[in-house]
């Protein structure tokens with residue numbers, strides 16, 4: 001049970017500002033006392049109860065729906081109450097002031113509710129990250145991926161990898177007990193190696209999904225590149241469906257890179273308009289062109305534009321490119337491999353959208369990825385290296401095999417936050433909003 005000295009925390013859990021309803025959440029050992037004091041009851045668990053909330057003088061602060069979740073079956077594992085109040089700044093300020101005026105009750109820090117849930121073992125670290133991603137999700141792909149992670153998909157996978165490695169550790173230990181000294185090649189070692197090989201295959205599988213998982217989390221970067229007046233800014237505006245960038249017949253209009261966030265069929269995309277590629281004596285324009293080339297080189301995908309009535313050659317780095325013949329409404333013929341589009345008439349735009357999604361997401365919609373952050377990639381890579389070492393030298397002394405197994409298990413445990421967790425936690429929770 002919770003330590004009675006643990007502070008009880010309180011925060012607005014819904015978005016700040018004026019709204020029909022706002023949700024204030026309280027967690028900790030003083031929850032029952034607070035409920036009694038301001039609403040006169042501790043309501044039945046998990047049943048919405050309408051009550052007037054009163055201050056010490058008996059004045060009504062608001063009418064609220066109250067929910068009580070007794071610990072440990074609550075989000076944080078502690079006693080938790082939710083007050084669904086009218087979403088006005090004045091009501092909120094009054095209630096937060098009233099709640100935190102009680103001894104042992106204070107306002108929560110960002111992420112503090114989730115931190116308590118983590119510390120109570122309600123969520124592993126990967127699930128906490130999934131929750132953070134879910135709150136931040138803007139598109140359908142992000143939502144699906146984050147939900148899967150919050151549901152513990154990575155935790156389950158890690159448990160499934162860790163278990164055979166722990167068994168392998170036990171097999172090695174048994175072999176060490178049987179053999180007199182050093183070299184062990186008996187049947188137990190053989191079985192330990194089989195387990196390691198099985199896990200290694202699973203880890204490599206997960207690694208393959210990382211690039212996609214990270215892109216879904218952070219957004220795919222698509223860069224518009226091409227000579228001045230190719231129609232890059234016009235295309236940006238057409239795809240964004242608003243006038244983001246300045247369009248004009250003057251070559252060299254765009255200089256700074258201009259970014260918009262798009263939701264393409266659920267895929268998060270950052271689309272970047274750039275300066276027209278040409279040699280220029282103007283130092284500012286030349287810098288814009290340098291940045292354009294740089295951005296194109298780092299993009300997940302480049303849309304390489306050429307006005308259909310121009311004889312311009314394409315100038316772009318290798319990598320993934322879609323070649324577009326723009327201003328198709330002017331007539332003229334596209335070159336082989338080019339898609340005809342017109343920002344003005346809309347010709348080719350549906351085809352371009354479909355092609356973009358296909359090129360970024362792949363032909364078939366993959367399962368949401370398990371690994372979505374650099375932290376995940378690094379931990380899995382560490383486990384892979386250790387297991388590869390084991391399998392590359394099966395005749396090595398059992399002590400060395402055991403040490404590598406230990407490293408692999410530890411890397412997996414770090415992924416779930418069982419070891420070396422403090423730095424990650426501080427960083428992660430700092431990114432949470434208050435009330436989560």
Ligand SMILES: Nc1nc2c(ncn2[C@@H]2O[C@H](COP(=O)(O)OP(=O)(O)OP(=O)(O)O)[C@@H](O)[C@H]2O)c(=O)[nH]1
Nearest residue numbers: 228229230231232233234248252253254276343344
């Ligand atoms: N007919 C026609 N004109 C277009 C189309 N798209 C753009 N234009 C015109 O082409 C000119 C240049 O368009 P921008 O979008 O500014 O071209 P840009 O590639 O961004 O040019 P810079 O920023 O200078 O590199 C403008 O006069 C646009 O109105 C199109 O689909 N059809």
Ligand SMILES: [K+]
Nearest residue numbers: 229248250253
């Ligand atoms: K222009």
Ligand SMILES: [Mg+2]
Nearest residue numbers: 232233253254
């Ligand atoms: Mg432009």
